[in-house]
Amino acid sequence: MDAKEDLNTTAEKIKTMEIRGAGRIAVAASAALRDYVMTLKSLPMSEFNVKLEEAAKILVDTRPTAVSLPNAVALTKRHSANNVYDAIDEIAKNAEKFITNAEQALGKIGKIGAERIHDGDVIMTHCNSHAALSIIKTAFDQGKDISVIATESRPRRQGFITIRELNDYGIPTTLIVDSAVRLTMKEVDLVVVGADSITVNGALINKIGTSQLAMAAQEARKNVIVAAETYKFSPRTLLGEMVEIEDRSSDEVIDADILKELPNVKVRNPAFDVTPAEYIDLIITEVGAFPPAMAFTILRDYLGLEIEV
Ligand code: RUB
Structure with a gap:
């Protein structure tokens, strides 16, 4: 090759x-x-x-x-x-x-984030984030008696990767379907998720469904923690650009042969959604834990990218 x-x-x-x-x-x-x-x-x-x-x-x-x-x-x-x-x-x-x-960065995020996890905590997570799992595993390594509620994360079911990883690590884990998030939130102490992008105004772009965890958490007065390396902050949002949300194939959602029989039906499969800053309590990076309002500072101080206007 x-x-x-x-x-x-x-x-x-x-x-x-x-x-x-x-x-x-x-x-x-x-x-x-x-x-x-x-x-x-x-x-x-x-x-x-x-x-x-x-x-x-x-x-x-x-x-x-x-x-x-x-x-x-x-x-x-x-x-x-x-x-x-x-x-x-x-x-x-x-x-x-x-x-x-x-x-x-993953190790540092684990260490800083684990400070926010206490003995007996039930943590809800979504999709499969190595940064979020680093926090959960570090807390467990510290001897904290924790358990996890993991969402299935349709349509690609990355939740299955998460439950396998947590199982192999010995962390008690419960799998739920995505639509069980709100019902289950009352059993949860805090939500820990990863990030695909964080904008200059502190909004989080992560796996589709993340915003429903965040909304349900706010309603139930539970904290939402985002685990994100500094390189997940988006410099171009400083220029007013929006983060593009990936639309993936309908094949991930419904069998193509079935869809063919349904000429009046179309399928949308957005892979990510946006959680506004006001639903997020803390963003854990490798250089510290910040409120989302400090996203600009991270972009300025840690990314050091030259931005072409
Ligand atoms: C994965 C996803 C993860 C973030 C962070 O989406 O949304 O939460 O990418 O992951 P996909 P990490 O499965 O579509 O790539 O912390 O591992 O970088």
């Missing part, structure tokens, strides 16, 4: 969700870009930069919602070199730094 095929294979795996979760896709994209540019040593500089931009676009275009992906690609590809060898060296170092920081 040549280098471009490797890059396309990673892109395809992200698109088909073989690689999924905002953190995992970011790390995979950074590594894929690094591996690809390593094969471009013999090119003149101008051609190298063209190929670099093409590869970056292939990766970024795979899934539109998780800002971790364009952030990872932007942080990996930037270089100030004027010869190809130095450019490759810089990009390899960027990837190394991004991947190491991403791995360490």
Whole structure:
């Protein structure tokens, strides 16, 4: 397989969700870009930069919602070199730094977030977030007697990944269907979810259904905690851009043959939704726990991306 095929294979795996979760896709994209540019040593500089931009676009275009992906690609590809060898060296170092920081961030988020979990707590989570699970597992490792209510997360049922992971970790877990969230909320002490993107006004974009957990939690006066690495904050929302919500195939929701028999029916399958800042108590990042109103500060101080207006 040549280098471009490797890059396309990673892109395809992200698109088909073989690689999924905002953190995992970011790390995979950074590594894929690094591996690809390593094969471009013999090119003149101008051609190298063209190929670099093409590869970056292939990766970024795979899934539109998780800002971790364009952030990872932007942080990996930037270089100030004027010869190809130095450019490759810089990009390899960027990837190394991004991947190491991403791995360490999960541990730090776990530690900071676990402070908010107390002995006896019942935690509700949604979909499958490595950052949210890091908090839950760290609290359990600290000896806290906790249990989890995990939503199924239709249509892709990432809740099944979550319950398997929690089961294998020895954490008592209850699986519920998504529509049981409000009924079950009275048994819950706090909600812990992950993030695909966080906007400058502190809104959370995460797996479809997250906002119903947050609304039910507010109604029941339970806290909502978001676990999000700083690279999940969206710089382009500073320019007024909205985060695009990915619409996925109807095949994930209903069998195509059944749908064919129903000419008056259409299916919508948005993969994410938006939870306004007022429903969120705290965002746990690797650099600390912040109220959503501080999203701008995180973007300014920790992302360090140059934003083209
Ligand atoms: C996954 C999802 C997760 C976030 C955060 O959606 O919404 O909550 O991506 O995950 P999908 P993590 O399955 O469509 O990718 O904390 O692992 O980055």
